[in-house]
Structure formats: C-alpha cells, structure tokens
Amino acid sequence: MKKILSYNMPDMDGVSCMIGYSEFLQNKGEECEYIIDGKPKKEVEIVCNKFNINLKQSLSNNLNKDDKIILVDTNEPSELNHKIDLNNIVEIIDHHHISDKVNEMRNAKVQIERVRAAATLVAERYMKENISISKKSSTMLYYGIVSNTMNFNANPTERDIKTANWLEKQSKIDLKSNIKEIFIEKSKISDIISLRNEMDMEYRNETLKISWTMGQLEVANVKEFISEKKEIITSIMQKIKDERNIEFLSVNCIDILNGYNILISINKETEEILSKTLKIEFKEGMAYIPKIITRKEISEKIWKKYGK
Numbered sequence: 001m002k003k004i005l006s007y008n009m010p011d012m013d014g015v016s017c018m019i020g021y022s023e024f025l026q027n028k029g030e031e032c033e034y035i036i037d038g039k040p041k042k043e044v045e046i047v048c049n050k051f052n053i054n055l056k057q058s059l060s061n062n063l064n065k066d067d068k069i070i071l072v073d074t075n076e077p078s079e080l081n082h083k084i085d086l087n088n089i090v091e092i093i094d095h096h097h098i099s100d101k102v103n104e105m106r107n108a109k110v111q112i113e114r115v116r117a118a119a120t121l122v123a124e125r126y127m128k129e130n131i132s133i134s135k136k137s138s139t140m141l142y143y144g145i146v147s148n149t150m151n152f153n154a155n156p157t158e159r160d161i162k163t164a165n166w167l168e169k170q171s172k173i174d175l176k177s178n179i180k181e182i183f184i185e186k187s188k189i190s191d192i193i194s195l196r197n198e199m200d201m202e203y204r205n206e207t208l209k210i211s212w213t214m215g216q217l218e219v220a221n222v223k224e225f226i227s228e229k230k231e232i233i234t235s236i237m238q239k240i241k242d243e244r245n246i247e248f249l250s251v252n253c254i255d256i257l258n259g260y261n262i263l264i265s266i267n268k269e270t271e272e273i274l275s276k277t278l279k280i281e282f283k284e285g286m287a288y289i290p291k292i293i294t295r296k297e298i299s300e301k302i303w304k305k306y307g308k
C-alpha cells in the first residue's frame with residue numbers, strides 16, 4: 001500500500017497535499033492512504049469545519065514495513081514522525097529546499113519545484129491529466145495556495161495563481177469571499193500550547209551550518225497581536241532554545257490582512273544575522289518590514305550565507 005506522509009503537525013499546504021494526492025492516486029486505481037501526524041495547524045480545522053470536511057485521522061503508528069512512502073510538502077526525513085527506510089520512499093512532491101538526504105532515496109521519483117505551495121504541484125497533476133477533482137480536494141488545495149501565498153500577497157508564481165483559479169472553479173464554491181473571515185478566525189489563538197503549535201519552530205534548519213530555527217505566525221493585525229502576547233512568545237522561544245539546544249531563534253510575524261512583517265528575535269546574535277542578511281534594524285528585539293516576506297524567502301537568503 002502507498003502511504004502519503006508529511007511533516008509533524010502539518011499546515012494547510014501539507015494537509016491539502018495529502019488529501020489531494022491520495023484522491024488523485026485513488027482515481028487512478030491505486031491503493032493509498034494518507035497519515036496526518038500530530039495536530040494540524042489551526043487553519044486546517046477552520047477550513048474543515050467551514051466546509052464540512054472530515055479529516056481521516058490515522059493513528060501515527062499504522063505504517064507497515066513494506067509500505068511505499070510518498071512525501072508531500074517536505075523532502076526532509078528528519079521532519080517526519082516515523083523512522084523510515086529511505087529505500088521505501090517512491091515519490092516526493094515538494095517546493096522546499098532540496099535536502100542532502102534526497103540522494104539516498106534511490107527509488108524516489110522526485111518533483112521539487114519552486115512554486116509557493118506544494119498544493120499547486122498536486123493540483124497541476126489533475127489539470128495535466130484532465131482528472132476530475134472533488135469539492136473536498138479542490139477546496140483544501142485552494143486554501144493551501146491561499147495560505148502559503150498569504151492571499152496572493154507573498155510573491156505567488158503564475159502557476160500558483162492559475163492553479164488557484166482553476167481549483168475555485170472546480171469547487172463550484174465562492175472560496176475567495178471566505179478568505180478574510182478564515183484569516184481573522186485563525187488569529188484567535190488563546191492558549192500557550194496552540195501558540196507554540198502555530199509558531200512551528202521545533203526543528204533546527206538542517207540545511208544550515210548554524211544552529212537555526214525560525215518560527216512563523218500568520219495573523220491579522222500583527223502589531224496588536226504582539227503587544228498582547230510578546231512575553232508569551234519570547235518565553236516559548238526561550239523554552240524551545242533550552243529544550244532543543246538551538247542557538248539562533250526568531251519568529252517571522254506576518255500581518256496577513258495589512259501586508260507587513262514584524263520579526264522577533266531571541267538574542268543579539270540572531271539579530272545580527274537577520275540585520276545583515278535582510279538589511280533591517282532591530283529595536284528591543286523586534287524589526288519591522290513594510291511588506292510581506294515569508295519564512296521560506298528569508299531562509300533562502302540565510303541559506304546563501306550559511307547553507308551547508
């Protein structure tokens with residue numbers, strides 16, 4: 001059986017790829033399942049509730065020894081919740097930086113392309129092969145693209161835009177008109193556990209020579225959000241620093257409604273790297289950027305200086 005996996009606590013893009021690609025393969029007569037590990041990001045729950053979509057929550061241990069594995073929205077095995085034999089990976093669909101482990105995945109058909117959302121790559125398969133897509137998959141993949149492009153504000157590629165338009169048409173729902181409400185809903189993060197979950201910075205970036213992690217928060221009205229929660233955010237960062245033994249930590253806070261960023265850094269050392277790389281200035285541990293820049297774009301720049 002083919003099993004589709006992504007990183008632990010997947011976001012909208014990751015979950016939508018698992019759903020979309022499993023349906024695609026099933027349509028082609030293949031036996032396949034997806035496994036969601038950990039609690040998905042809040043946005044996933046919001047979209048699922050809104051459109052009555054049921055996620056099949058698998059137990060995280062139902063991976064058999066001879067299962068063929070497909071990775072979506074990641075090509076980094078260390079991000080998985082499973083110990084897997086790299087020889088069992090048969091396919092990768094991703095848009096992240098290529099990991100040095102990919103060379104060891106001898107049996108994998110690899111598609112890693114620099115579009116903003118892996119959801120775009122999955123949806124393009126349907127378009128290319130003219131395969132019909134369900135409401136569920138088209139809706140999920142659409143919001144995967146919306147989420148990753150910050151509602152098309154964060155340098156979407158032509159392919160992302162074209163694919164999102166196609167998906168909305170297939171869904172036969174006015175998906176665009178729900179975006180603002182979903183973004184506002186997603187910003188209501190009340191407890192520490194969900195905030196830490198949303199910040200998504202538990203792993204050091206394995207493509208870098210330095211011990212680095214950058215979280216990301218995508219919320220409406222970032223200034224207000226931070227003035228309310230700065231202390232909790234920095235305490236979570238400190239906790240991750242201690243628990244994971246990571247040296248450089250920051251959080252990229254994106255205002256998805258008003259189109260700007262605020263970077264929060266844990267120490268002077270991290271600020272120094274970010275200031276030099278992005279040509280920005282920190283005051284009291286924070287730096288304002290007057291436009292949206294995603295963590296992925298920042299990581300790309302950091303990688304040019306500190307990449308393995």
Ligand SMILES: [Mn+2]
Nearest residue numbers: 013073117118
């Ligand atoms: Mn992604």
